[in-house]
């Protein structure tokens with residue numbers, strides 16, 4: 001028996017989307033409908049024949065809705081295995097009719113928490129009877145079909161008309177139903193562990209004893225970091241927003257694993273600035289970051305940093321892409337352009353290049369969720385590295401060598417300090433006119449990064465400023481910079497050899513600020 005005819009349905013939904021159409025369709029197909037309070041009222045109001053669940057249980061819905069369907073007449077009707085003679089006999093003995101279909105969606109717990117509701121309101125929105133019915137029906141998928149998503153109502157009506165869902169489909173519906181209740185419980189357990197009933201450690205440190213976010217497959221990717229690796233994109237259920245994983249793709253081939261990694265780095269860099277900013281990323285490192293009066297100017301300056309490396313790059317803008325910026329980008333082979341929007345004409349210009357991927361992503365809600373990194377057997381969590389520490393404000397910087405910077409130099413130093421946060425592993429970033437001119441990254445010592453940054457800058461090193469994401473452990477790195485023509489440097493300080501570094505800056509006549517804040521990024 002693979003198909004199970006749908007003769008009797010239990011419908012109990014908080015989200016009433018599509019309910020009337022479902023009711024009409026099932027009634028037309030001759031299905032008897034049993035429903036809870038306002039679901040039944042809504043169906044009755046449009047003349048769909050419906051039996052209130054109270055007529056089935058012989059018990060009033062009570063305790064402000066906390067008990068409606070939690071009754072053997074409901075659960076035995078859902079859980080009876082129709083393939084077993086003794087189950088069927090028991091139902092008959094007890095005078096309980098079986099359900100063939102359960103349609104439920106749950107109280108909106110996460111949305112209630114996100115709305116800032118009181119703990120009492122949040123607790124009241126923890127659905128108990130709904131998940132119980134969903135889990136019962138999913139367990140008993142051999143006999144019952146369970147539906148938790150209004151988008152499936154058309155399929156339900158079709159199945160009711162055509163003899164029911166086949167077993168394979170009931171299994172798939174059950175899989176979705178268990179995913180639905182698992183995600184729901186993860187949200188409830190996470191809220192208890194973090195906000196409502198934290199243990200002592202959580203209360204002290206903010207790290208709850210239980211952490212779970214449900215992820216749903218959003219796409220399978222052609223391959224992973226390398227062609228022999230398999231990969232997929234999973235999207236978080238987190239109400240803080242869908243982020244890059246929920247981007248709208250306007251144009252281009254499907255995103256690859258590496259495209260996503262680079263686009264994420266690009267967004268992170270571009271949104272470190274309040275002014276119009278563009279970041280161009282290759283292999284998760286910037287080959288150009290700049291701010292400008294407008295987004296086209298920012299792009300032109302970012303691109304000028306390293307036009308060779310920008311070939312095949314991934315670009316993020318923190319403003320809608322203008323037609324002028326689009327014209328500039330269209331001249332350069334670019335893998336991905338991600339922005340909060342595209343102004344009129346910009347997409348037309350860009351789609352002349354048929355391969356570019358154009359993505360719209362809402363501004364990220366930085367700091368809203370912790371950053372996770374998988375390690376073998378576990379996951380590291382950390383709060384996001386926002387650029388809002390006291391040491392990120394030039395007003396708090398300590399002048400340790402040379403003359404105080406003039407306004408323009410200080411603006412360049414502040415730009416370099418923000419931008420260096422986007423550079424991985426021993427980051428040295430040279431800037432002029434609030435644009436990168438040379439970036440050194442990915443080295444296992446700081447002096448080599450300094451050499452790389454200077455080499456990349458070429459003649460532009462003369463008169464530029466520099467930022468280092470962490471302290472100089474020796475004077476040599478700073479000497480590479482000042483020896484090449486860098487006139488002002490900002491770094492966290494904190495090395496046991498700080499005084500040697502300060503003395504080197506003094507000797508070179510360079511300005512040196514300490515921030516007291518570090519921005520490693522690996």
Ligand SMILES: NC(=O)c1ncn([C@@H]2O[C@H](COP(=O)(O)O)[C@@H](O)[C@H]2O)c1NC=O
Nearest residue numbers: 014036037038039066068069070128129130
């Ligand atoms: N307690 C119960 O017995 C119970 N049975 C069903 N529910 C939920 O009540 C909601 C539907 O109620 P109504 O039809 O009154 O709008 C559904 O979201 C369903 O998941 C219940 N509510 C909460 O636990």
